[in-house]
Amino acid sequence: MMETLPISSAGIDMKEAGLKGGTTTWTYAINESIFQFTALRRAYNNIADRLTGENGVLTKCYRKKLDRSSMKSDVAI
Numbered sequence: 001m002m003e004t005l006p007i008s009s010a011g012i013d014m015k016e017a018g019l020k021g022g023t024t025t026w027t028y029a030i031n032e033s034i035f036q037f038t039a040l041r042r043a044y045n046n047i048a049d050r051l052t053g054e055n056g057v058l059t060k061c062y063r064k065k066l067d068r069s070s071m072k073s074d075v076a077i
Contacts, residue, residue, distance in 0.1 A: 005017050
């Protein structure tokens with residue numbers, strides 16, 4: 001196929017050759033040390049604290065919901 005590709009001064013004419021585009025090869029470096037899991041646990045704890053900790057997002061939403069429901073019950077009395 002390489003011998004039959006239409007080549008111009010700009011290179012291979014992809015449309016004329018019927019090609020859509022180049023392919024990509026991805027290479028990943030993998031850290032297989034035990035320390036990667038320590039970082040994962042630290043990241044998990046950080047996210048969990050931001051969601052459910054003393055001042056976490058979910059904790060604040062829950063408190064607001066409790067406050068609203070207690071105000072409704074106070075009004076009903």
